Amino acid sequence: xxxxxxxxxxxxxxxxxxxxxxxxxxxxxxxxxxxxxxxxxxxxxxxxxxxxxxxxxxxxxxxxxxxxxxxxxxxxxxxxxxxxxxxxxxxxxxxxxxxxxxxxxxxxxxxxxxxxxxxxxxxxxxxxxxxxxxxxxxxxxxxxxxxxxxxxxxxxxxxxxxxxxxxxxxxxxxxxxxxxxxxxxxxxxxxxxxxxxxxxxxxxxxxxxxxxxxxxxxxxxxxxxxxxxxxxxxxxxxxxxxxxxxxxxxxxxxxxxxxxxxxxxxxxxxxxxxxxxxxxxxxxxxxxxxxxxxxxxxxxxxxxxxxxxxxxxxxxxxxxxxxxxxxxxxxxxxxxxxxxxxxxxxxxxxxxxxxxxxxxxxxxxxxxxxxxxxxxxxxxxxxxxxxxxxxxxxxxxxxxxxxxxxxxxxxxxxxxxxx
Amino acid sequence: xxxxxxxxxxxxxxxxxxxxxxxxxxxxxxxxxxxxxxxxxxxxxxxxxxxxxxxxxxxxxxxxxxxxxxxxxxxxxxxxxxxxxxxxxxxxxxxxxxxxxxxxxxxxxxxxxxxxxxxxxxxxxxxxxxxxxxxxxxxxxxxxxxxxxxxxxxxxxxxxxxxxxxxxxxxxxxxxxxxxxxxxxxxxxxxxxxxxxxxxxxxxxxxxxxxxxxxxxxxxxxxxxxxxxxxxxxxxxxxxxxxxxxxxxxxxxxxxxxxxxxxxxxxxxxxxxxxxxxxxxxxxxxxxxxxxxxxxxxxxxxxxxxxxxxxxxxxxxxxxxxxxxxxxxxxxxxxxxxxxxxxxxxxxxxxxxxxxxxxxxxxxxxxxxxxxxxxxxxxxxxxxxxxxxxxxxxxxxxxxxxxxxxxxxxxxxxxxxxx
Numbered sequence: 001x002x003x004x005x006x007x008x009x010x011x012x013x014x015x016x017x018x019x020x021x022x023x024x025x026x027x028x029x030x031x032x033x034x035x036x037x038x039x040x041x042x043x044x045x046x047x048x049x050x051x052x053x054x055x056x057x058x059x060x061x062x063x064x065x066x067x068x069x070x071x072x073x074x075x076x077x078x079x080x081x082x083x084x085x086x087x088x089x090x091x092x093x094x095x096x097x098x099x100x101x102x103x104x105x106x107x108x109x110x111x112x113x114x115x116x117x118x119x120x121x122x123x124x125x126x127x128x129x130x131x132x133x134x135x136x137x138x139x140x141x142x143x144x145x146x147x148x149x150x151x152x153x154x155x156x157x158x159x160x161x162x163x164x165x166x167x168x169x170x171x172x173x174x175x176x177x178x179x180x181x182x183x184x185x186x187x188x189x190x191x192x193x194x195x196x197x198x199x200x201x202x203x204x205x206x207x208x209x210x211x212x213x214x215x216x217x218x219x220x221x222x223x224x225x226x227x228x229x230x231x232x233x234x235x236x237x238x239x240x241x242x243x244x245x246x247x248x249x250x251x252x253x254x255x256x257x258x259x260x261x262x263x264x265x266x267x268x269x270x271x272x273x274x275x276x277x278x279x280x281x282x283x284x285x286x287x288x289x290x291x292x293x294x295x296x297x298x299x300x301x302x303x304x305x306x307x308x309x310x311x312x313x314x315x316x317x318x319x320x321x322x323x324x325x326x327x328x329x330x331x332x333x334x335x336x337x338x339x340x341x342x343x344x345x346x347x348x349x350x351x352x353x354x355x356x357x358x359x360x361x362x363x364x365x366x367x368x369x370x371x372x373x374x375x376x377x378x379x380x381x382x383x384x385x386x387x388x389x390x391x392x393x394x395x396x397x398x399x400x401x402x403x404x405x406x407x408x409x410x411x412x413x414x415x416x417x418x419x
Numbered sequence: 420x421x422x423x424x425x426x427x428x429x430x431x432x433x434x435x436x437x438x439x440x441x442x443x444x445x446x447x448x449x450x451x452x453x454x455x456x457x458x459x460x461x462x463x464x465x466x467x468x469x470x471x472x473x474x475x476x477x478x479x480x481x482x483x484x485x486x487x488x489x490x491x492x493x494x495x496x497x498x499x500x501x502x503x504x505x506x507x508x509x510x511x512x513x514x515x516x517x518x519x520x521x522x523x524x525x526x527x528x529x530x531x532x533x534x535x536x537x538x539x540x541x542x543x544x545x546x547x548x549x550x551x552x553x554x555x556x557x558x559x560x561x562x563x564x565x566x567x568x569x570x571x572x573x574x575x576x577x578x579x580x581x582x583x584x585x586x587x588x589x590x591x592x593x594x595x596x597x598x599x600x601x602x603x604x605x606x607x608x609x610x611x612x613x614x615x616x617x618x619x620x621x622x623x624x625x626x627x628x629x630x631x632x633x634x635x636x637x638x639x640x641x642x643x644x645x646x647x648x649x650x651x652x653x654x655x656x657x658x659x660x661x662x663x664x665x666x667x668x669x670x671x672x673x674x675x676x677x678x679x680x681x682x683x684x685x686x687x688x689x690x691x692x693x694x695x696x697x698x699x700x701x702x703x704x705x706x707x708x709x710x711x712x713x714x715x716x717x718x719x720x721x722x723x724x725x726x727x728x729x730x731x732x733x734x735x736x737x738x739x740x741x742x743x744x745x746x747x748x749x750x751x752x753x754x755x756x757x758x759x760x761x762x763x764x765x766x767x768x769x770x771x772x773x774x775x776x777x778x779x780x781x782x783x784x785x786x787x788x789x790x791x792x793x794x795x796x797x798x799x800x801x802x803x804x805x806x807x808x809x810x811x812x813x814x815x816x817x818x819x820x821x822x823x824x825x826x827x828x829x830x831x832x833x834x835x836x837x838x
Contacts, residue, residue, distance in 0.1 A: 200654025217653060221700050232807055233689035234636060234714050234781030235619025238682075240805070245690050246675065253672035256665065263657075270652035271664050272700040274693050274707075281640050281691040281712040281748075283808070288693075293700040295653050329700075362653030386659075388651055389702070 016120035018408045020401035023112040026059065027400070030092065030108065031100035039391025040100050043161075044093040044133035044142070045073065045170040052092045056107065056130055063115045065128060068182075073132035073174060074143040076182035079114055082125025086411050087184070087192045087374070088113055089129030090366060093137065099393025101197045101400070103134055105381075109195040109404045113411055124415035127189070129182065131366045138167040144366035148184050148373045184373055191341060191414050192370040194378045195407050197395050199363050201386030209399055210349040210356040210406055211380030212342050216368040217266075217295040217360050218302050218334035224313055226251070227323040230278060230286035242321035245276040245285030251316045252290055258308050259294070264301050266360055269294035297334045297360045335368035341377030341414070348409030354402055363388075379407055435539035437827045439820035442531040445478065446819070449511065449527065450519035458810025459519050462580075463512040463552035463561070464492065464589040471511045475526065475549055482534045484547060487601070492551035492593060493562040495601035498533055501544025505830050506603070506611045506793070507532055508548030509785060512556065518812025520616045520819070522553055524800075528614040528823045532830055543834035546608070548601065550785045557586040563785035567603050567792045603792055610760060610833050611789040613797045614826050616814050618782050620805030628818055629768040629775040629825055630799030631761050635787040636685075636714040636779050637721050637753035643732055645670070646742040649697060649705035661740035664695040664704030670735045671709055677727050678713070683720050685779055688713035716753045716779045754787035760796030760833070767828030773821055782807075798826055 033055060034040045034048030042049040056075045060067035065077030075092075079085055090106025110128035117126050131143030139159040145151040159167035171177040184192075198204075203211050228244030252271060259269050273291035294305045310326060317324040342358065349356040361378060370376045381403040384394045452474060453459045453467030461468040475494045479486035484496030494511075498504055509525025529547035536545050550562030558578040564570040578586035590596040603611075617623075622630050647663030671690060678688050692710035713724045729745060736743040761777065768775040780797060789795045800822040803813045 198654065199651050200656075201650075201659050202654075202656065205659070219653065230809070231620075231805060232618050232782060233691060233712055234638065234687060234783070235617065235621075235807075236687070236781070236805060237619075237621065237685075238687055240620050240624070243689075245693060249668060249671045249675065249690065249693070252668045256668065266656075268653060268655070268657055270662075270700065270703055271668065272652060272695065272702055272704065273698045274664060274668070274695045275698075276691065276693045279692045279694075281689065281710045283691055284689055285691065291700045293652055362655070363651060364653070386650060386655060388654075390649070 016116050016122065016408065016412060018112050018116045018404050020404070023108060023401060023404050024397055026108050026111065027100070027104060030055065030104050036097055037391045039098055039393060040094050041097055042092065042094045043096060044135065044137035045174040049093050050174045053130065056092060059111060060128060063111060064118055065114060068180070069176065070180045070182040071171070071176055071178040072143055072146050072181065073171065073176045074147065074182045075130040077114070077128045079118060079125025079127060082123065083188065084190055085125040085127045085188055086414050087127045087129060087189050088194070088407070089131060090194050090196060091134035091143065092130045093133055093135050095135045095389045097391050099388055099390060101395055102199065102388055102393060105197060105400060106195045109407050112404055113408045116408055117411065122415065126411060134366055137161050138170065141364070141366055141369055144369040146181055148369050150369055184370070186374070189374055192367065192374050192376040193407055193410060194365055194367040195403050196365060196378060196380055197383045197388060197393065198380040199383055199388035202359060203357060203380060203382035204384070204386060206357060208355045208357040209382060209402055210354050212345045212356050212358050213337050213361045213378035213380060214342065214358050215297040215337060215360050216335040216365060217297050217362055218299055219293060219295045219332050219364065220302050220306060220328060221291065221293045221330040222306065222309055223327050223329050224290045224292065224309070225325045226288040227325065228284065228286055228321065231284040233282045233284050236284060241284050243284050244288040244322050247316060247320050247322045248274070248288035248290060251312060255309065255312045258312060259305060262304050262308050264296060264298065267294065267296045267301055267305070268362060269305065295362055299333055332364065332368070335371040337367070337371060337377050338375035341375055341410070344410045344413040345377055345379050345406060348406045348413060351409055352402060352406050354406065377410065379403055435535050435541065435827060435831060437531050437535045437823050439823070442527060442820060442823050443816055445527050445530065446519070446523060449474065449523050455516055456810045458516055458812060459513050460516055461511065461513045462515060463554065463556035464593040468512050469593045472549065475511060478530060479547060482530060483537055484533060487599070488595065489599045489601040490590070490595050490597040491562055491565050491600065492590065492595045493566065493601045494549040496533070496547045498537060498544025498546060501542065502607065503609055504544040504546045504607055505833050506546045506548060506608050507613070507826070508550060509613050509615060510553035510562065511549045512552055512554050514554050514808050516810050518807055518809060520814055521618065521807055521812060524616060524819060525614045528826050531823055532827045535827055536830065541834065545830060553785055556580050557589065560783070560785055560788055563788040565600055567788050569788055603789070605793070608793055611786060611793050611795040612826055612829060613784055613786040614822050615784060615797060615799055616802045616807060616812065617799040618802055618807035621778060622776060622799060622801035623803070623805060625776060627774045627776040628801060628821055629773050631764045631775050631777050632756050632780045632797035632799060633761065633777050634716040634756060634779050635754040635784060636716050636781055637718055638712060638714045638749070638751050638783065639721050639725060639747060640710065640712045640749040641725065641728055642746050642748050643709045643711065643728070644744040645707045646744065647703065647705055647740065650703040652701045652703050655703060660703050662703050663707040663741050666735060666739050666741040667693070667707035667709060670731060674728065674731045677731060678724060681723050681727050683715055683717065686713065686715045686720055686724070687781055688724065714781055718752060751783065751787070754790040756786070756790060756796050757794035760794055760829070763829045763832040764796055764798050764825060767825045767832060770828055771821060771825050773825065796829065798822055
């Protein structure tokens, strides 16, 4: 139990419980906005994303929260009268043709638990937030970065979506763009909680219904480019080629073994993109590109993976007349969840009769920005087939409800009622 | 010397010579049609390609040839009065942003030699042809296939360009599409000659100015597809992935060694395209595709290369949960040039004071369709830096003129004047 919470006393919180039907109904209602097949399409600041924010604002208002949408599109509702609160949130925007639960579930968990706490008559409160553009249509985790004061003005100014539309113009078109910014309030906020689908196969494979996130992994993306020469693949003898593609194949094969030897037990890496240019059957590839991503909860492992890649690229440089080039495109540090909040989630799961599994989050979440500013915790429920970022994404309704109940129990513990 | 030619007698042919200035001027004039930088853009049946055909028709007419454009866009000019003729040709269409000599040079060689023969007063003649769509904007070597009667009506019906436009409609829009077809005439035509830039680096590297083509290589294109599963690259443990990309890298690496062991000394192969899908850094590749092309003058070698690929794909099937699939996209048989014509080219080169090199053609040419219907020969001149299919393609003017002079000497030999 975190000490700051312990002084709180919230009369009536002991009989606080969530309404599973209301929770699922709200999730289903939200899923109809931007519905595409069994999933949703709510890219940040598109009309469907804006409609979902307006819907959420109305639901917060109906629940009795003091709610508003800030100038970046963050939907933020505070429990009136409370002087201390747990912030619960996630995001309601999606990737193209995404799932109905990724982000949305964590937001509606907040809404439902805020309602339950208010209905219980407790003094401590729950503030609910839907952060803008977590999925990075313009700028990943835009809203949560702003919420903790980590967003730089120059990030905002340069942000464009895949169609080249500027963030600033899209905010204005969506009806946002005003000066107001919802902010984390250290005097009020004692913790941040985020519930999320696992987006992976581990809970399902292990038959456990609640995941307690220990850390959100750090991630690095590197681009390796080989430069050869485009020659006619019929007329240029093999020995006279500068074949960027062939060299890249050999490099990537050798690197696979070296990365495997460097990786820790939970390290993951991916060769997500391999492209040869010009890409014609009868032209020796002039350029080959490999996009590599790797993640770990330990920054030292991430640095070591990068060093292995750089050493391999340097060794390949000049072989077969091919020049090499490498760059880091993106990096993020691991974010560690608060251990006592983790213990509270585990205890709440146990009280709800559920097993839990301590595990890293291999995906990034808004919580990674909150974690260095306020004690934070994340809870996972199983993803069917491990699927996400796809309309096939789904979780069992009983797991959705269980996750919310466990989070409510966690809130009760954080607000100081039960141990 | 081919026997059919030996009975010909052409008075005045002994003093026949080409006009190098006129040849180069015509080539430069043609290069202005569809000019793009130092190259040209004359995709089959575009306005610039049609303008080039009209220009050529006019130049043939001015030279005194009986010239016409047939219903497929073949420009064909016959020497009037001649009962026996050597056909000389190539194509005036280009790849996108192609070079000024690829195809065009062979056509203007024909025009210039036809003029020179007519000016010499010889009886034997030269018929000149610019075949339509050699580069395959709609259907590769369309014109030469039709010329020898190898074009099937169903090939015509289904042909579309990269924008989905039908060949039939494009022919009509170009002003062609009528019933007339220029045809090889066994009673008249004693040989086919094609002059071409090498499109490779060998002549330049060996310091030889004339290449005598022995065979045009056969070619096979195969597509290998690996099917895995798209999973989140952060949340899916390495051991639980079905990584189509990773498996493809290993397969391609192993195949490189096996193809090297199978290849003959002039065999070439190319991994021209490698694509991972969906191609995102944070998604395990669901699908990986490798496009392989290989060429040799010996069909047995080509078949053996295919067998090696099929064996490798079969061995990879199922590894790491990845399914494999392979198919042959395209195949063409080697085409052998006539040995006595080759000897005539070599003799003509020697008479012109030039060394020659017997070599295969690694690229396809219209001559590959002619070769099984009429004794055929091809002559190469050096390509600067081996470049082609690019606006940087170029050859020295003195090599262009030398090649034409050697071909004229070859024609004199074929028409029976000199040995």
